[in-house]
Amino acid sequence: MKINRISPEKHPYLQILTNIAKPPKRLHFIGSLPSERRPSVAIIGTRKPTTYGKEVTHQLSYELARRGVIVVSGLALGVDAIAHRGALEAGGMTLAVLANGLPGIYPSTNRQLGEQIIADSGALISEYEPHTPAAQYRFLERNRIVSGLADAVVITEAAARSGTMSTATHALEQGKEVFVVPGNITSPMSSGCNALLKQGASPVTSYQDILDVIAPNLEQQQSSLALGNNPLETKILELLASGIRDGGHIQQITEVDITTISTTLTMLEISGTIRSLGSNQWTIR
Numbered sequence: 001m002k003i004n005r006i007s008p009e010k011h012p013y014l015q016i017l018t019n020i021a022k023p024p025k026r027l028h029f030i031g032s033l034p035s036e037r038r039p040s041v042a043i044i045g046t047r048k049p050t051t052y053g054k055e056v057t058h059q060l061s062y063e064l065a066r067r068g069v070i071v072v073s074g075l076a077l078g079v080d081a082i083a084h085r086g087a088l089e090a091g092g093m094t095l096a097v098l099a100n101g102l103p104g105i106y107p108s109t110n111r112q113l114g115e116q117i118i119a120d121s122g123a124l125i126s127e128y129e130p131h132t133p134a135a136q137y138r139f140l141e142r143n144r145i146v147s148g149l150a151d152a153v154v155i156t157e158a159a160a161r162s163g164t165m166s167t168a169t170h171a172l173e174q175g176k177e178v179f180v181v182p183g184n185i186t187s188p189m190s191s192g193c194n195a196l197l198k199q200g201a202s203p204v205t206s207y208q209d210i211l212d213v214i215a216p217n218l219e220q221q222q223s224s225l226a227l228g229n230n231p232l233e234t235k236i237l238e239l240l241a242s243g244i245r246d247g248g249h250i251q252q253i254t255e256v257d258i259t260t261i262s263t264t265l266t267m268l269e270i271s272g273t274i275r276s277l278g279s280n281q282w283t284i285r
Contacts, residue, residue, distance in 0.1 A: 001030045001118070003102050003130055012036045020148040020174050024127040028102050031123030034093065039215035040070040042150035042171075044164050045079030045157045050189050051245070051281050053079060053157030056181050058086040058275070059283070060154060063207035065092025067218055072097065072149050074142065075110050075117075075124070079156055079164075084113060087122075089285075094122045097146045099139040101132030140166050147171040151214040154179045154204060158192035165192055168201075177213050179204040228273075232256060232264050240274060240284045247280035 007026050008014035013034040017023050043061050045053060057079050061071050065087035073080040075096035087094035096117055100106045102124060105114040114124055127145060128138065143166050147153050153171040155178070158164040171178050180201040183190020197203055204210060211218055228234035232254065239250050251261040265282060268274040275285050 001103050004029050006033075013038070014149075017145065017148045020144055020170075022144065023148075024145065027125055027127055028130065029123045029125045030102055031118040032121045033095075033123050034070060038068065038070055039218065040072055040095075040150045041210060041214060042072040042146050042153045042167070043079070043083035043156065044073055044146065044153065044167050045155055046159060046162060046164065046189050047076055047078035047080075048189065049078050049082070049157050050187065051277050051279065052183070052187075053181075053189060054082055055245070055277055055281075055283050057082040057156040060156065060181075060204070060207050060210070061086030062090045062285075064210060065094065066090035067207075067211065067215075068092070069211070069215065069218075070095060072146055074099070074139075074146055075105070075114060076139075077107060077109065079158075081110055081113055083156075084117060088116060088120055093120075095149065096122070096124050097142050097149070098124055098126045098128075098134075099142045100126065100134035101128040101130045102126050104131065104133075106134040139163055143167040144170040144174075147174055147176055150176065152177040152179060152210060154181070154210060155193055155196065155201075156181045157183060157189050159188055160191040160195060162192060165196075168196060177202060179210055181205075228268070232260070233268060233273075236261075236264060236268065237273070237284060240282060245277065245281045245283060247282060250282075 005028050008017040061083040065071050071083055071087035071094040073083045084094045094117055105111045147167050147170040153176055168178050178201045180193045180196045182203050183193045228237055274282050
């Protein structure tokens with residue numbers, strides 16, 4: 001894989017980095033960068049998201065990417081990886097900022113994802129010289145670039161003490177809007193999010209909240225609820241749209257035997273209408 005070197009001030013999309021504290025003098029990247037400045041959002045959060053965190057991360061990333069917003073994140077486990085995948089599944093562009101030198105991909109478990117980002121016209125970006133190993137302090141350093149590339153930062157789920165909070169601090173210092181997904185007050189994985197809300201961060205309950213700020217002129221694409229191929233499929237889709245996620249709960253409401261429900265959920269997943277969240281939890285794509 002070819003490693004390209006570029007000075008941010010000489011690239012239309014990267015020039016925004018010249019305005020941040022400690023701007024990188026040069027960046028290395030593999031893949032394709034946007035040829036011009038386009039609406040961009042950084043989606044970040046915990047490495048150990050709950051089912052709720054996984055769902056909202058994928059939903060926001062997918063919906064923003066399919067409307068032309070570039071999704072930026074750090075290719076870490078958890079929320080970062082889900083954000084990248086959501087953008088790819090929507091056919092959009094996503095950029096990953098690494099805390100190590102290229103061509104290495106850290107963590108190695110996300111190597112395939114990194115390669116897919118490159119193959120789908122996105123890019124892996126690093127300010128470090130090739131083959132520089134990942135280090136704890138480098139993760140904190142790269143966070144200023146993650147927020148710096150974006151027009152806004154979205155935190156979907158985060159504990160009170162995490163690297164995510166440092167990215168939020170960088171974003172505020174850079175004058176970027178910080179959006180936070182409200183979380184369960186009893187969940188440690190939402191304690192950081194809820195703390196940011198008390199400090200004045202903007203709550204986000206829909207991708208449209210973000211679009212209204214970073215790209216108010218983007219054409220809004222309205223999508224209607226998909227209809228099933230039979231009454232049971234349609235009922236399941238209606239229940240998922242209402243916020244019900246658990247397959248067991250769906251089975252109780254529909255009063256259909258477990259085998260039939262399992263088969264129907266599987267067929268809806270195969271058709272691409274719904275997506276599994278794991279542990280018999282489901283959501284509409």
